[in-house]
Every structure is written in structure tokens, then in C-alpha cells.
Amino acid sequence: MPSTTHRILITEPIPEKAIDFLKQHGEVTVGEKGTYQNQEHLIRDIKGYDALLCMLSNPVNKRVLEAADRLKIVANFAVGYDNIDVETAHELGIKVANTPDVLTEACGDYAMGLLMALSRKFNEAEAYLREGNFTGWEPLGFLGMELRNKTLGIIGMGRIGQAFARRARAFGMQIKYHNRSRINPEIEKELEATYIADHYELARQSDVLSLNCPLTEETHHLVDRNLLEIMPEHALLVNISRGAVIDEAELAKALKEEVIVGAALDVFENEPEVNPELLKTPNTLLLPHIASATHETREAIGMLAAQAIADILEGKLASEVPNLIRP
Numbered sequence: 001m002p003s004t005t006h007r008i009l010i011t012e013p014i015p016e017k018a019i020d021f022l023k024q025h026g027e028v029t030v031g032e033k034g035t036y037q038n039q040e041h042l043i044r045d046i047k048g049y050d051a052l053l054c055m056l057s058n059p060v061n062k063r064v065l066e067a068a069d070r071l072k073i074v075a076n077f078a079v080g081y082d083n084i085d086v087e088t089a090h091e092l093g094i095k096v097a098n099t100p101d102v103l104t105e106a107c108g109d110y111a112m113g114l115l116m117a118l119s120r121k122f123n124e125a126e127a128y129l130r131e132g133n134f135t136g137w138e139p140l141g142f143l144g145m146e147l148r149n150k151t152l153g154i155i156g157m158g159r160i161g162q163a164f165a166r167r168a169r170a171f172g173m174q175i176k177y178h179n180r181s182r183i184n185p186e187i188e189k190e191l192e193a194t195y196i197a198d199h200y201e202l203a204r205q206s207d208v209l210s211l212n213c214p215l216t217e218e219t220h221h222l223v224d225r226n227l228l229e230i231m232p233e234h235a236l237l238v239n240i241s242r243g244a245v246i247d248e249a250e251l252a253k254a255l256k257e258e259v260i261v262g263a264a265l266d267v268f269e270n271e272p273e274v275n276p277e278l279l280k281t282p283n284t285l286l287l288p289h290i291a292s293a294t295h296e297t298r299e300a301i302g303m304l305a306a307q308a309i310a311d312i313l314e315g316k317l318a319s320e321v322p323n324l325i326r327p
């Protein structure tokens with residue numbers, strides 16, 4: 001144990017390897033599952049901690065950060081960090097880290113899996129079988145959409161968007177994308193991807209629209225009624241980014257009115273609540289935010305977040321910690 005003991009709060013149980021690693025750098029407390037989804041509990045407990053390793057379900061907002069008295073770093077166990085008030089953290093001299101790269105391939109696999117399951121109606125067909133309705137092979141049962149020669153439109157062509165695009169290419173899909181700026185021309189060429197400057201135009205041209213952007217003021221409710229109406233009637237929507245990128249109430253309505261055919265959603269506007277109207281929509285695959293949930297990836301996420309904490313507590317320069325969010 002170092003001479004000045006650092007105190008580290010991990011808000012939920014995470015892979016043991018990361019916990020054991022952090023125990024070599026300070027005194028570690030691991031919260032009980034779900035406790036710190038409540039901001040009042042974070043406000044109550046944050047005093048006295050030097051480092052916080054938090055989940056995307058923990059609201060690390062201004063009140064929480066101002067309640068801290070010796071916090072040096074907040075490391076999110078996620079690549080998305082819209083749960084953290086980064087501006088306030090930086091004003092208070094608190095570093096913020098996330099976990100890019102290590103979850104890219106797991107998320108690429110998962111997005112492809114969601115699209116396969118949605119386009120070929122896996123969940124509905126399985127429910128049909130389990131309910132005892134499979135009484136013989138049907139030539140017209142559960143007809144889905146083939147992916148070959150279809151256009152995958154990606155909003156947010158960062159690492160995860162590109163990983164999805166690579167897989168979709170192997171299925172014969174064409175890639176179009178919208179992003180704040182054009183991606184590296186070599187990657188664009190490799191993916192034979194077309195940049196579309198206007199996201200409404202991308203929606204119009206996409207058989208499948210995938211959301212892979214962070215949640216920001218600009219992307220909040222980016223998928224609204226107007227955009228859904230612009231999409232082709234046979235279109236599918238896939239979201240593994242953040243729930244609030246979609247106006248969920250409008251999506252539920254649009255699915256019921258068959259404005260588009262279906263949606264695969266891994267994320268929700270008010271997690272862990274799921275809009276009850278979405279639960280009633282038939283062509284919808286709803287999953288509990290598990291895109292990065294593999295043993296390998298969750299361990300890597302834990303280690304990357306833990307390493308940032310160790311580096312900062314040991315006094316490394318911010319420039320030496322690659323996964324810090326820059327002010």
C-alpha cells in the first residue's frame with residue numbers, strides 16, 4: 001500500500017482483475033449493484049474519495065462533483081460519457097477518462113447480430129416456436145429482408161460505426177454515412193463508403209439506418225418524426241449508441257403506424273425504464289444495453305479505466321494518459 005493511501009470508489013462490481021489491480025494503488029470500495037444510479041447516494045458518499053470508477057448509469061453531475069472534496073479523476077466504465085458533466089469536472093480540476101477502442105469489435109459484432117436478428121425476425125419466430133405454434137414448414141412464414149445489396153446508413157462513423165460497416169460489407173451491403181466530418185479517405189475507400197452531408201438525405205437513402213454517434217445536444221432526438229417519415233417504408237433502425245438520440249414516443253408511434261418496418265434497440269431514453277409503448281410494438285428487438293457485454297471486453301474496459309486512475313493517482317501528466325477526455 002502506498003504511504004498516502006488513496007481511496008477509490010468503484011460504483012458496481014466489475015471484473016475482478018480490475019478491482020485487484022486498483023487494490024495495488026489504494027483502498028478500494030465496491031458499491032452494491034444499482035446503489036449509485038441514485039445521484040443522492042453519490043452525493044452522500046463521494047467525500048473522501050480520490051478516484052471514482054463509475055458506470056454509464058451513474059449520474060456524475062455538477063452536484064455530485066461539487067460534493068467531492070478530494071476527487072482527482074472520474075473514469076467511466078464505458079466509451080460514452082454523457083452521464084458525466086465533463087465541463088464542471090474540468091473546472092474543478094478533476095480529470096475524466098473513458099474506455100475507447102477496447103470495446104469496438106464487440107460492439108461491431110453486436111450491431112451486426114442485431115441487424116441479422118431484426119431483418120430475419122429471430123425473436124418473433126422463436127417466440128412463435130416456444131408458444132407451440134410451429135406446426136409445419138411455411139413457405140410464407142417470417143419473410144425478412146435480405147441484406148445483400150442493401151444500403152446501411154450510419155450516423156456517427158467513429159470506431160464503432162466503422163466496425164459495423166466492415167462487417168456489413170462482408171454481407172454485401174453498401175455503406176453511406178453521416179458524421180460531423182468526413183473520415184480518413186483511406187478508410188472511406190476501404191469501406192467504399194459514401195459521405196452524405198445531410199442526415200435527412202442519408203435517412204432517405206438507407207434501407208437500414210444505424211445510430212453510432214455519441215449523445216450530445218446536437219444528437220438529442222435526432223431521430224424524430226420527420227426523419228422517420230423520410231426513411232423508406234421497408235427500412236429498419238438499429239441503435240446501440242444512446243437512447244435519447246431517438247424520440248422514443250415518436251418511434252413507437254411510427255412502428256405501430258408502419259412508417260418503418262422495425263427497430264433493434266439496445267439503449268433507451270430513460271434506462272432502466274423502457275417506454276411501455278415500445279414494449280407493445282411487434283417488429284422491435286429490445287435488449288438491455290449489452291453491446292459490449294463479453295467477458296473479454298468487459299475485463300479490458302475495467303483495466304483501461306483502472307489504469308487511468310492508477311496513472312493519475314501516481315502523478316502522471318495528463319498527456320501521458322491516452323484515454324483522458326481533453327478539455
Ligand SMILES: O=CC(=O)O
Nearest residue numbers: 077078079080292
Ligand atoms: O454504452 C456503452 C458504452 O458507452 O461503453
